[in-house]
Amino acid sequence: MLATTQVVEGSIEGLPNRIHEVMDRHVVATPDHPALIDDRTRLTYRELDQAVGGVVEALRGLGIRPGDRMMIVSENSIPLACLLLAASRLDVWSIVVNPRLSPRELDQIREHSGARRVMLTAGVSQEAATHAARYEATVQDVGALRGIGVTGLNLATLPEPVEADGAEQVAVLIYTSGTTGTPKGVMLTHRNLLFSARGTAVWRKMTVDDVQYCVLPISHIVGISLLAMTLMVGATVRLVAKYDPAALVKAMAEEGITILNGVPATYQRLLEYRRNAGLAKLDRGRLRAISVAGAPLDLELKSRVEQELGLPLLNGYGITECSPGISGVRPDTPRDDHTVGSILPGVEARLVGHDGKSVAAGEVGELHVRGPNVMRGYYRAPDLTAKVIDPDGWFNTGDLARFENDAMYIVGRTKEMIIRSGFNVYPAEIEAVLSTHDAVVQCAVVGRPVEGNEEVVAFVQLIKGSTVTAQDLMAHVAPQLTSYKRPSEIILMDALPATSTGKLLKHKLAESLRS
Structure with missing residues (x-):
């Protein structure tokens, strides 16, 4: 079956060439309208434009060149948005990183990307300040931005070619670990x-x-x-x-x-x-x-x-x-x-x-x-790109x-599909049934290899204070699922492993069954 929508006429026409250009007409038309608000301050479109301009000049002074990769370690904040937009004006690739990542994870991204500098919003969060101290970053003003940790210059890194076309020029590099644990840099263009x-x-x-x-x-x-x-x-x-x-x-x-x-x-x-x-x-x-x-x-x-x-x-x-x-x-x-x-x-x-x-x-x-939404590819990994884009x-x-x-x-x-006794079992179906129990906060179903087969294992987080048992949950799902879809085991946990956005890390649960 082929399910498609027709490409909308003009769906690409009229798009700005760079992400920072999205605000340009509003700077002129509605300069006093609020653009950004965080817990500390707010900027109108005119003030945002001026702030980004100042950051651009500061980054140039710090040796940031077009085609460089720049890591921004920050929670959501006005300084983060200004750094991101300034990088776009400079044709610099932004690598926005959550400061709640571990030192090992940050170091992996820094090394793989060849970041020219790391900018850390030390004035925004304690986590960013801790990373800044570990990197021996100098906390300073970057344009109008206060309390930005700036690492030393990576003299060995080389800039990437700058593409005039926004469909080719990379705007951001987002690192995802997927199920392997090894970070992959997703190259997303301005388009x-x-x-x-x-x-x-x-x-x-x-x-x-x-x-x-x-x-x-x-x-x-x-x-x-x-x-x-x-x-x-x-x-x-x-x-x-x-x-x-x-x-x-x-x-x-x-x-x-x-x-x-x-x-x-x-x-x-x-x-x-x-x-x-x-x-x-x-x-x-x-x-x-x-x-x-x-x-x-x-x-x-x-x-x-x-x-x-x-x-x-x-x-x-x-x-x-x-x-x-x-x-x-x-x-x-x-x-x-x-x-x-x-x-x-x-x-x-x-x-x-x-x-x-x-x-x-x-x-x-x-x-x-x-x-036009599909990435340019994985950074420095043409083999991985070829595996997912034909x-x-x-x-x-x-x-x-x-x-x-x-x-x-x-x-x-x-990769999560479980083949049990020759039948395809889709975890989402079992999770949906488990979630109908009043005591279930969230759950995740994975496969466990056994000799010549796979078993269905469910991990479940219950509402605090609940006295519901795994046996109660088994009794709840049994009438609603055919025999090969029923979990072989239900494991109760205080909390399921998840990313900072709440996405469950099923590969960690699967790994726990093999250890």
Whole structure:
């Protein structure tokens, strides 16, 4: 089966050539409109333009050249946004890194990327300050930015060629570890980011009056996309360093935020806070759109969130290598099921079977996509790039999906599919059943190799204080799953391993079964 949307006429035409250019017309048209707000300060479009200009000059003075790679170790903040936009003006590749990463992880990225310098927002977070001290960085002003840790110059690194075309020039290098633990640098061009950002902004009907609550880290692709799309329409970005449900409740009631994006855990913790704080009802204020991505969405959680906020929770699907948007549920056609929506305009999708051929309508296949959102490749890894992007430009997401008409459903990861007694078992189906139990906060299902077969093992995190046992959960799922899909074992955990955005690290759970 081939499920595609037609490439929208003019979907690339009219895009800026560089990400920093998204704000240019608003600097002229609405110079006094708020552009960025964080916990410390706010900048209008005029002030943002001036701040970025000052940072550009400072970076030049620090020996940063076009084509250099520059690491920015920072939580979401105005200094981070200014450094990112200044790097774009200089044709420098930005590598935004979460300061909550370990020293080993930071060192791996620094070494692999050949970063010219590392900039650390020591004045924003203690974690960044700790890394700055370890790197013996000089804490100084960079333009109007205060408290920036600046490492010594990497004299050995060479700049990459600068491409005039934004479709070729790399804007950001995002490192993902995947299931191997070895970081891969995803090269995303200016066109990649701008195409995806504009598509989402149009879909959400964003206007200058919107205030986007950006709590998903800009060190990940979704955060960068949220920043770009909001500045593109001349709206306001409310930058949030670390997620705090109490702060979100305040922002809804008092700060006029209109759009909220999160992972399932964002909303789970919000509802827990309301209950624990004894609030009768959350005041949603001007909030008009809420969306979720990054992990499978439990329908019971979706229902509770929608009932609480009086808005449809719009599910979506994307991947770093696709900048990230691939599909989403449209605001004007909300859904009450697990679908991640329809393929975004301008993006093509097809489902491929084990034999490399397109699967029949309604069947599960591996999702391949093609479009202006697909990455340029993995940095310094042409072999890895060739494994995921074929000569015709189709990118293999590694995810299993199926279609019902134009609605796509993600079934699981190709590598996560469990083959038990000759039957294909998709973890997402078992996780969905487990999640219908009232005591389950989140869960993850993985395969465990046994002689000549695979077993199904479920890891489950329960609500604090719950007395539910693994046997209770087994009794709950047994009537709802055929025998080969039922877990051989259910393991209860206080917390499941996850990234800073809440995405579960299934490979760590799988590794724990082999140790």
